Amino acid sequence: MKEIKDIIAAQQQATLAGKKTALATVVQVEGSSYRRPGARMLVTEDGVLTGAISGGCLEGDALRKSLLAITEQRKKIVVYDTTDEDDARFGVQLGCNGIVYILFEPIDPADPGNPVALLTLLQAQRQAMVLCTLFSMDQQAVQPGTQFLYGGCSALTRSGLWLEEHGSTALVAAVEQTWATQTSSFEQIKLGDMDFTAFIEVIPPAIALYVFGAGNDAIPLSGIADILGWEVYVADGRRTHVTAERFPKASGLILQKAADVLEGIQFDQRTAAVLMTHNYNYDIEVLRQLADTSCPYIGVLGPKTKLQRMLDELSAAGQFIPPMAMERVYSPVGLDLGAETSEEIALSITAEIKAVMSGRRAASLREKIQPIHS
Known part of the structure; x- marks a missing residue:
């Protein structure tokens, strides 16, 4: 979501400056690559890049292809085959031994359904959304591109009548199935007499992190979470601590006593809470309330003895906090990284939250037998 936020901001700036742009999207990968389908990069006509579609080795050639798409005002698919030795001579060798399909789409700011406009609508929703992109493996064929956004109850269709003209029943059915399983998919779709691949991408909302405690050690935690593109909210009962000067990047500041601090907060499966007020009474009151929510991650700073004392009291x-609720409590908080400083502790906490939200058990990738991206 961080990449999407940056692309939206860059598009807004480009529109204000009257600059033309194109969006490059990784729509399919065969084999190994640095970025996976869904990676995006916005390119302005003067060569400014926002986002990334590789580790840096494709961006130079993708810039040229984007400028061509802007000039021609035509969508196109480009295939980078890193298994082909010729790619090394063109300077685009990835060293990943894979085939990467990149879709280039010129952006029309006047079109309320252009790809970046759909990303903007997506960002505004506090729920997972499905984004559907149609492309053809035939580089000479028409490329429909990013078509619509689906949120379970309604579809926000692109302006223009491409889908309406060519029929979309099979495509909508595939999107609804992807929504039901909440797992991104690729589907082969026939529209009229044309064959396409549909990249049906499930995009979850940004992680919302509620930091209960506005002490000095909460500052690097808020900062790292912001770098990751998370929504960060800082809560404390001390007026001198909950300030915009101390937390300039926070999405919200909550000045409230413990008994009322959860009022108005909506917890979902992408919400994390960390208790680090260094005030035992404040922490235990917030823990009591959090146990009754659906918050999937509740981190409690301090040793196990502190948590046990809280539970006993x-x-x-x-x-009594039931075992199922305790499965969502992480204390001592964070991964075992050997952290000592507040910055290192913040890193260990954000890493643990990311692992929990991704359903992973954190370990060195060199220990992984399967491919990194399953």
Whole structure:
């Protein structure tokens, strides 16, 4: 989502400056590559790049292809075959031994359904959305490109009548199936007498991180989370600590006593909470309330003895936290990275949150037998 946010901002700046742009999207990969389908890069007519479609080795040639798409105002697919030795001579060798399909789409700001406009609509939703992109493996064929955004109840279709003209029943059915499984997919779709591949991408909302505690150690945690593109909210009962000067990149600041601090917060499966007020009474009250929410990650700063003391006190007060709720509590918080400083601790916490949200058990990739991207 960070990449999408940056692309939206870059497009807005380009539109204000009257600059033409094109969006390059990785739509399919065969074998290995640095970026996977869904990676995006916005290119302005004066050569400014936002986002990335590779580790840097494709960007130079992709810039030239993007400028051509802007000049011709035509969508096109380009195939980079890193298994072909000729690619090395053109300076685009990835060293990944894969085939990468890149879709280039010129952006028309006047079209409310252009690809970046759909990304903007997607960003505004606090739920997973499905983005559908149609392309042909035949580089000479028409490339429909990014078509519509689907959110379970409604489809926001691109302006223009391409889908309406060619029929979309099979495509919509495939999108609805992808929405039901919440797993991105590729489908072979026949529209009229034309064959296309549909890249049906599930894009989850950004992680929302609620940091309960506005001490100095919360500052690097907020900063790292912002770099990752997360929505960061900082809550504390101290007026002197919950300030925009201390947390300039926070999405929201919550000045509230512990008993009322969760009022108005909507927890979903992409929400994480970290308790680090260094105020035992504040932390235990917030933990009591969080246990009754659906928040999938509740981190508690401090040793296991602190958490156990909290649980004992809550139990003695008749507020027993059931085992299923305890599975969502992480204390001591963070991955075992040998962290000592507040910055290192912030890194370990964000890494653990990312692993939990991705359904992964953090380990060195060299220990992984299967491909990195399953």
